[in-house]
Amino acid sequence: MITVTSARKNYGSFAALDDVSLEIPSGSLTALLGPSGSGKSTLLRSIAGLESLDEGTVHIAGEDVTTVTPQKRDIGFVFQHYAAFKHMTVRENVAFGLKIRKRPKPEIQKKVDELLEIVGLDGFQTRYPAQLSGGQRQRMALARALAVDPRVLLLDEPFGALDAKVRTDLRTWLRRLHDEVHVTTVLVTHDQEEALDVADRIAVMNAGRIEQVGTPEELYDRPANTFVMSFLGTVSKLNGQLVRPHDIRLGRQPELALAQNEGTAETLGITRATVERVVRLGFEVRVELRNEATGESFSAQVTRGDAHALGLAPGETVYARATTAPQLTAAVPVT
Incomplete structure (x- = not known):
């Protein structure tokens, strides 16, 4: 387990960490x-020891490592831009940490081969970094970080420099990798979809503080405040309340916007709206609307089948109602 307690870090007048406390369970991907x-x-x-705290402590597996150097914290670290040794092959890059620890050659060879198979680079041992794609270089970086059997793996936006398709493939692969090796992993990301896709737990941060910690389902379905709700998924504002676009029902007549046995957003009522734009996003359709009573814009998300059945087109009038509206415990301004 990693335990951060009352951490503070200031850069001049800027508070990068403002009394942050967090527990990261052993074997989790947070x-x-x-x-x-x-x-x-x-x-x-x-946590890595690359920044010293002004106040607070960091414990790893029960050991106070607050003043321990990074080299002695037994961690693996992978950055967004991984600096591989260009003159070394894939095998030599992955083996580097084991060699400086003076491990026996047969042990190094066995470990490297096992890791390259796990990360999908079996057969690439003799290639150089320049001969790999961006995604392959990040897989090599993760294999190198795992080679020394760290008790903690820290990933600082490791896929941030890659294109969207490669990012999607790699985060699926990362989740499978974690399920195989079970090393305690902390992933930094600003990509909400990435966090929801791969993490067991998510800590949402804002202005140097932690707003909420929980499973992806807990944070998405029961956000603590408006900031968490807005950052963890798309939101619409309907009659002064934040709702998810996919929780808005549309109908051509007021009664068609109602749903049997839902009744969880009675106070929102039914809103008459004008369709301003219809955007087809694969199997889903985003409908951009304007509240005729207030003039506010909002969006709803429906299936292609519903969009076709309703005959949605710019300028048409529809009726909207939220079927679910989370009850937030605190109102934090949306930035």
């Missing part, structure tokens, strides 16, 4: 999620 400047990378680097 995502630190938040916008730029929220403190997530500073927290990760403090």
